[in-house]
Amino acid sequence: MSKIHHSFKEDIIKGLTSFPKSLPSKYIYDKNGDKLFQEIMAMPEYYLTNAEFEILDQHKTRICSEFAKDGDFDLIELGAGDGKKTKILLKELIKNDFEFHYLPIDISQNVLMELKETISKEIPEVDIETKQGTYFNVLTELDEYRHRKKVILFLGSNIGNLLHENAIKFLKAIRNNMHQHDMLFIGFDQKKNPQTILDAYDDKAGITERFNKNLLLRINDTFDANFDLDHFLHWETYNPESGTAMSYLVSKIHQAVEIKKLSMKVEFKAWETIHVEISQKYNEEVINWLADQSGLKVHSSYTDEKSFFKNYIFTKA
Ligand SMILES: C[S@@+](CC[C@H](N)C(=O)[O-])C[C@H]1O[C@@H](n2cnc3c(N)ncnc32)[C@H](O)[C@@H]1O
Structure with a gap:
């Protein structure tokens, strides 16, 4: 098992059994995540x-x-x-x-x-x-x-x-x-106009949403999980005082997700969050x-x- 595969596994276990839940954004980047980031860089909002x-x-x-x-x-x-x-x-x-x-x-x-x-x-x-x-x-x-x-x-x-x-x-x-x-x-x-910052991470075309959801897709592929991407929404916040933008994936319903290769069942309450990324200004x-x-x-x-x-x-x- 590669070092990165091993730390991915450890970070999923830690992040999805904690309260509040979180997953590190560094695992978004695989072939699909890299392509989506290139699309983000080409967006007018970014x-x-x-x-x-x-x-x-x-x-x-x-x-x-x-x-x-x-x-x-x-x-x-x-x-x-x-x-x-x-x-x-x-x-x-x-x-x-x-x-x-x-x-x-x-x-x-x-x-x-x-x-x-x-x-x-x-x-x-x-x-x-x-x-x-x-x-x-x-x-x-x-x-x-x-x-x-x-x-x-x-x-x-x-x-x-x-x-x-x-x-x-x-x-x-x-x-x-x-x-x-x-x-x-x-x-x-x-730091700049808060709306400019929010727009950069919350584009109308939904590219940032697909980018963040790639984390769930990757867990599905790597660890045989059954995250349904339509049951989560992308939510961005920006605090102009601290200069911190936060990206979340929010569960739209009460649901249980199975991650077979990690022998895990993860329960999400309706509107429970997974914190995915921080982008400090x-x-x-x-x-x-x-x-x-x-x-x-x-x-x-x-x-x-x-x-x-x-x-x-x-x-x-
Ligand atoms: C937001 S992109 C920026 C890429 C480039 N520096 C640029 O300015 O266009 C972040 C890059 O860092 C890599 N990355 C993210 N977290 C990392 C980590 N903890 N260790 C090594 N690489 C990481 C990603 O794979 C991705 O290629």
């Missing part, structure tokens, strides 16, 4: 991708020369996905003949295979090695990359999937694997606080025209 794309495109020269200013480096990307935006930086680095080795890490083997294939077609000069795993597990293996400068990318506001407490733990773990010249480049989605004060708590300092930051999104380069404090 401003995050375009905003970060604009930042990287506008500031690529400065960002890449910061990355490469000390010579050769390892470019390590956490949760790389399809690399749509990373490719802007990869092209710029290649254009300038900067020497680097690209190591995208993702929980989805499918997306890594697609990424490797598209990079070999579009930017064949890139020296790429993919690694499947979760952020936390792979972090401990970063020691191997200590022989030269590391630049760690964490794009797409993936950090927003972590509550502040876990984000600090995570940033501290990265920081402890960083040397003096290493850099951490993170994208943070910013930030402002400058919160980002400075996170950095401070984690032993990092801001080196530089970049934003888009509407100030919807912000990318930061951090170094060790």
Whole structure:
């Protein structure tokens, strides 16, 4: 049994026997989940991708020369996905003949295979090695990359999937694997009109709903379960005070679901929830606080025209 299959099993047991129920969003990403996320990125409501794309495109020269200013480096990307935006930086680095080795890490083997294939077609000069795993597990293996400068990318506001407490733990773990010249480049989605944020996670076409429900579909396929997707609805909330968007799957009826391979029967009361995802939104004060708590300092930051999104380069404090 693979490490990820094992942790999927453990997380289902823990999440569906707890009150309130929850399931981690990282398991949404398989072949179907990856495709649905690509559809999300193409939705007009999902401003995050375009905003970060604009930042990287506008500031690529400065960002890449910061990355490469000390010579050769390892470019390590956490949760790389399809690399749509990373490719802007990869092209710029290649254009300038900067020497680097690209190591995208993702929980989805499918997306890594697609990424490797598209990079070999579009930017064949890139020296790429993919690694499947979760952020936390792979972090401990970063020691191997200590022989030269590391630049760690964490794009797409993936950090927003972590509550502040876990984000600090995570940033501290990265920081402890960083040397003096290493850099951490993170994208943070910013607080903005609450309606804009709600719309990004609650599109009219129902793509986000299908994306979140892929978690149930995956449990059906992997563990021989009988979740009926029509008996759940997708519900999004956004708290403009805390900056936290939450995605839930809500049981429309009183029902029992059987997960045969885990020998489980899970009872849902009518309107009972499964918490699936958190997407935290930030402002400058919160980002400075996170950095401070984690032993990092801001080196530089970049934003888009509407100030919807912000990318930061951090170094060790
Ligand atoms: C929201 S997508 C963003 C992809 C890309 N960074 C971007 O900005 O377009 C999140 C990606 O991170 C991966 N992922 C999510 N949780 C993860 C985890 N805990 N460990 C490793 N990869 C994870 C998913 O498979 C997916 O490819």
